[in-house]
Amino acid sequence: xxxxxxxxxxxxxxxxDDRIATRILAAxxxxxxxxxxxVQDGEAAWAHLQTCRPQLAILDWEMPGANGPExxxxxxxxxxxxxxxxxxxxxxxxxxxxxxxxxxxxxxxxTKPFHREELRARVQVGVRVTALQERLAERxxxxxxxxxxxxxxxxxxxVCSYCKRVRSDAQQWEQMEHYISDHSNAQFSHGxxxxxxxxxxxxxxx
Numbered sequence: 282x283x284x285x286x287x288x289x290x291x292x293x294x295x296x297x298d299d300r301i302a303t304r305i306l307a308a309x310x311x312x313x314x315x316x317x318x319x320v321q322d323g324e325a326a327w328a329h330l331q332t333c334r335p336q337l338a339i340l341d342w343e344m345p346g347a348n349g350p351e352x353x354x355x356x357x358x359x360x361x362x363x364x365x366x367x368x369x370x371x372x373x374x375x376x377x378x379x380x381x382x383x384x385x386x387x388x389x390x391x392t393k394p395f396h397r398e399e400l401r402a403r404v405q406v407g408v409r410v411t412a413l414q415e416r417l418a419e420r421x422x423x424x425x426x427x428x429x430x431x432x433x434x435x436x437x438x439x440v441c442s443y444c445k446r447v448r449s450d451a452q453q454w455e456q457m458e459h460y461i462s463d464h465s466n467a468q469f470s471h472g473x474x475x476x477x478x479x480x481x482x483x484x485x486x487x
Contacts, residue, residue: 291408292316292333296326296352297341297370302393306339306370309397310404323347327355330362336411337404339391342371342382353386364414366407370395 293315297303303319310317318333320326323346330338330352338356340349347355349369356362369387371378382390388410389403439448440457447460458469473481 291337292335294329294335294338295319298322298344309400323352326352330356334361335365337366337407339368339370342369342373350382350385357386366411368403
């Protein structure tokens with residue numbers, strides 16, 4: 282099963298001190314056209330996580346410098362790395378290790394030796410979650426922009442007590458409806474209220 286063409290932009294970090302394992306992982310990911318970076322120790326992985334902010338990281342449990350669970354804990358404490366989908370790769374097995382890895386902040390867990398199709402399935406989940414997070418972030422940004430537009434008329438507005446004109450940001454006095462139209466999506470129509478109508482009619486009839 283091939284992944285979506287959108288995976289071409291996905292940045293992936295592989296961190297493992299076993300060079301054979303990193304070559305196997307990189308080769309397994311190659312058909313999906315990821316942008317893959319490989320490091321061999323925990324500190325190099327940590328530096329890459331902070332500077333390159335990969336969307337997906339496959340971290341070996343046992344590495345010199347900083348192990349996989351430690352990297353997970355560090356990453357989850359940094360807002361810049363909060364969206365990185367982390368898969369822990371380890372030769373360890375058992376429920377206790379699985380729980381420890383997930384508690385450290387990993388999103389998924391893959392045991393060695395891994396099966397290529399299992400890797401594909403787990404990476405596919407990571408890609409799907411990453412895409413959802415990015416769409417959610419875009420939607421939040423759109424909502425924040427819309428909210429900022431709605432709030433443009435909040436605060437102090439200078440209005441003339443006599444003619445009811447509004448002082449604009451350019452220190453010019455303009456009709457209130459023009460000011461409100463320029464600072465919101467409101468539109469105006471004009472008419473005559475009943476009391477004004479009676480007043481105007483009385484003036485014409487006099």
